[in-house]
Structure formats: structure tokens, C-alpha cells
Amino acid sequence: MASKSSSKTLPSTSASKFEVGHVENGQDGLKYVVTSSISKNDKTKKSWTLFEESQVVTEEVEELVQEVKELEIAVKKQKTQKKEKKTSSDEEKPKRMPNEYNRFVSTKMAEYRESHPEITNGREKMKMAAAEWKTMKSQNAVEV
Numbered sequence: 001m002a003s004k005s006s007s008k009t010l011p012s013t014s015a016s017k018f019e020v021g022h023v024e025n026g027q028d029g030l031k032y033v034v035t036s037s038i039s040k041n042d043k044t045k046k047s048w049t050l051f052e053e054s055q056v057v058t059e060e061v062e063e064l065v066q067e068v069k070e071l072e073i074a075v076k077k078q079k080t081q082k083k084e085k086k087t088s089s090d091e092e093k094p095k096r097m098p099n100e101y102n103r104f105v106s107t108k109m110a111e112y113r114e115s116h117p118e119i120t121n122g123r124e125k126m127k128m129a130a131a132e133w134k135t136m137k138s139q140n141a142v143e144v
Helices: 059-092 100-115 122-143
Strands: 023-025 031-038 044-050
Touching (some): 100 122
């Protein structure tokens, strides 16, 4: 007993190479038409469907086909614009200068590396530097 899929012998050419509505003979002698569907991730997928002579392409179908083509073009444009935006925004952004806290922590971390070589955990050194910053800032606030 032959399976359902083996009884159909679709055209040997991939449906994605043709426009929606294109009709071609299959290897079984029947006519197949390219149809379009939208997958779960909003991508259009073209496939072969058995063409029945009673199917008539109406103006509405042609309009829908045109709309799908326009949507595909719009999506491609949006993707290229996003890529261009990412590359251009990376180049235009100036690098931020380190603030007072950043400079303080970097000098303290260097000091701790020399004065406390037994502490290998960077988090511990960072905690020490943050605590020292906090006490220094609170003393400066009291003096002012």
C-alpha cells in the first residue's frame, strides 16, 4: 500500500523559486500551483498545492498576492534599516569618561593588589573599595 505522500510527485523545482500562483506540471502529470502560507515565526513559506481546473484566480487573490509581496519587501527594508542603525549608532557614540567613583575604585584596586596579595577574589577587593568610598564620601559630607 503506497503512502499518501508517495502518490504525489511534485514538480522537481522548489516552489520558493517561483511567484505565488505559478502553475507547473508535476512528475505525475498533474498540475501544481505555488501557494504561500505564514509560519509560526511570521515568515512566508511557499509550497506546491494540487491545482484544480475549477480554481480561478480572481482579482481579490491577485490583490492578496500583491499585498504579501509588499509586506515581504517592507520586512526586508526594516531588517536592513535596523542593521544600518546598529552599525551607525555604534560608530557615533562617544565613549563615556570615567567618573570620580570609577577613578577612585581603579586606583584602590591597584593598591589592594599590591598591599593584599592574599585576597584573590576580586569581589572582596571591590567590597573593600566601595566601603572606603562610602566612608570617604560621608566624611566629606560632614565637613561641608
